[in-house]
Amino acid sequence: MSVFLSSLGFGLITAAVLALATVGFTMQFAVTNVLNLAYGSVMINSAFVTYFLNVHTRLNAWVALGGGVATGAIVSYLINRFIFTPFQRRNLPPITIVMVALGVDLCGTFGLQAIVGGSYFSFRQSPGRLWHFWGMYFSTLQLTIIGIAVVVLALVHWLLKYTRLGKAMRATSANMNLARNSGVRTQMVISTTWIISGALCGLAGTVFAMDTGVFDATSAQLYIVLLLAAMFLGGPGEPYGAMLGAVTIGVATEVSAGFINPQYKEVIAFVVLIGMLMFRPYGIFGKEKTL
Amino acid sequence: MSGDLSTPGQILRATGLSAGYDGRAIVHDVSIEATPGKVVSIVGPNGSGKSTLLKSLVGVVPVLGGTVNVGDADITNMTPERVATLGVGYVPQIDDVFPPLTVKENLDIGGYLLPRHEVGARIEAVLEFFPRLKTMMSRRAGKLSGGERKMLAMGRVLMLRPSVLVLDEPTANLAPLVATQLLEEYIRGFAEKGSTVLLVEQRAKAALRVSDWTCVLGGGRVVLEGPPSDLENNPIFVESFLGGGAPRR
Numbered sequence A: 001m002s003v004f005l006s007s008l009g010f011g012l013i014t015a016a017v018l019a020l021a022t023v024g025f026t027m028q029f030a031v032t033n034v035l036n037l038a039y040g041s042v043m044i045n046s047a048f049v050t051y052f053l054n055v056h057t058r059l060n061a062w063v064a065l066g067g068g069v070a071t072g073a074i075v076s077y078l079i080n081r082f083i084f085t086p087f088q089r090r091n092l093p094p095i096t097i098v099m100v101a102l103g104v105d106l107c108g109t110f111g112l113q114a115i116v117g118g119s120y121f122s123f124r125q126s127p128g129r130l131w132h133f134w135g136m137y138f139s140t141l142q143l144t145i146i147g148i149a150v151v152v153l154a155l156v157h158w159l160l161k162y163t164r165l166g167k168a169m170r171a172t173s174a175n176m177n178l179a180r181n182s183g184v185r186t187q188m189v190i191s192t193t194w195i196i197s198g199a200l201c202g203l204a205g206t207v208f209a210m211d212t213g214v215f216d217a218t219s220a221q222l223y224i225v226l227l228l229a230a231m232f233l234g235g236p237g238e239p240y241g242a243m244l245g246a247v248t249i250g251v252a253t254e255v256s257a258g259f260i261n262p263q264y265k266e267v268i269a270f271v272v273l274i275g276m277l278m279f280r281p282y283g284i285f286g287k288e289k290t291l
Numbered sequence B: 001m002s003g004d005l006s007t008p009g010q011i012l013r014a015t016g017l018s019a020g021y022d023g024r025a026i027v028h029d030v031s032i033e034a035t036p037g038k039v040v041s042i043v044g045p046n047g048s049g050k051s052t053l054l055k056s057l058v059g060v061v062p063v064l065g066g067t068v069n070v071g072d073a074d075i076t077n078m079t080p081e082r083v084a085t086l087g088v089g090y091v092p093q094i095d096d097v098f099p100p101l102t103v104k105e106n107l108d109i110g111g112y113l114l115p116r117h118e119v120g121a122r123i124e125a126v127l128e129f130f131p132r133l134k135t136m137m138s139r140r141a142g143k144l145s146g147g148e149r150k151m152l153a154m155g156r157v158l159m160l161r162p163s164v165l166v167l168d169e170p171t172a173n174l175a176p177l178v179a180t181q182l183l184e185e186y187i188r189g190f191a192e193k194g195s196t197v198l199l200v201e202q203r204a205k206a207a208l209r210v211s212d213w214t215c216v217l218g219g220g221r222v223v224l225e226g227p228p229s230d231l232e233n234n235p236i237f238v239e240s241f242l243g244g245g246a247p248r249r
């Protein structure tokens, strides 16, 4: 029982990080139709910017985090503007964009490695005191990460449901031509989506690195596997599905890691995904590709 | 009641219009004019290019030759989002709502170009016109029946008080009574209030009944046009669209 509870605690933290990441990832897919496999490399690059600002220029951790978030937003916007959009204009099949994204991912990861080298890094932050609830232990850092995730996901919900921009994003996702006929400047909406989802990506990358403790340029390389599992579990393009999928995958991988070899996390994620897809082929929420 | 739903008219005019997909014309050299206070309808067999013609008018399909004007403005190959700002409301044949959005949210998007504080009042005006929608504001558009969905699709474009309405087979898949009501009450009503209405209608008889002018499209060209009274007595039209025999109404 105590192994179960302590790994459930880990699961909640993993889930918080994964939920932040998956929501951005699924928004990109829903609104712009790009399965952005370069997401993991943008995450880790953003984390390194935060690291650099925090550890080398000794900026306050929150300010440095802002730098990581901005990096994610700007880099994602630029990747879409200069790589995905030109390819999409040529009406190539979606698989081409996937291959391009994969290439961007490799360039991003190994470009970073060329700069920072192959060694391991860690934030100087102490994780803070240990808190104990219901048999689960959390450091102050971990509670902060969970808090950030809850607040940010609530903001995403508010954005999508109650703002003009959020409704325009969902309308663009559901029916781009009709959105344009209603006066929505969908190119602007798409660019904004890349900035917002990129900010989520940068945030997720940074808290991922903080949570991992020790990281290097390739640390997020397999993360795309968890992202895909969480996204498909919830239904592709469904932000609420992404949150639920992330919690399921996060908890399932960590709880199972408490009992079997933690190296198999990604395998467990896919066992859960495939098991569920047998019953709900479009994911928990998915019916059509919607936001 | 519907007085403020639309704005009195502007002329919508296509001159020598060719349009199509991937640079290949589907619609050839079409000239057509819709004027304020009138319903102009387009009939023609499936695949004759009716939808392509409407889409090229509102900027969804590229114009390959000729011009499109609304009032004084040249809207040839203007983006759909700019055409919307000129008071042209377009209801497509399919994909006419945002299925995952609620009815209320669909109307909100319809009012996207309005100043924020006007949206609420506009929604009230549209609901006044389509009272059935009142009870389903929080339902997802994808869950509506065919008739409700069409009302929502029309309601969405009415949010902007359009001066020109471009409607692609609004009565397809509707129950006959609902279809008749939509055409003869609502759509005819817009024209009588001074709006410009350009309508594609599969059922030729119904089209003649509500129109002031009807164009017959065949193979992407206008093959016949005129006021309903002429077409009803035109043997070719009667033969191909009214199922032969004597003209009926």
Ligand SMILES: Nc1ncnc2c1ncn2[C@@H]1O[C@H](COP(=O)(O)OP(=O)(O)O)[C@@H](O)[C@H]1O
Residues within 6 Å of the ligand: B021, B026, B044, B045, B046, B047, B048, B049, B050, B051, B052, B053
């Ligand atoms: N998106 C498209 N791409 C290429 N060809 C199309 C497309 N949509 C329609 N067409 C072709 O254009 C022709 C006219 O179609 P359409 O305008 O929909 O006719 P209608 O509305 O009169 O039934 C058809 O031959 C159809 O195959």
Ligand SMILES: [Mg+2]
Residues within 6 Å of the ligand: B050, B051, B052, B093, B169
């Ligand atoms: Mg058609």
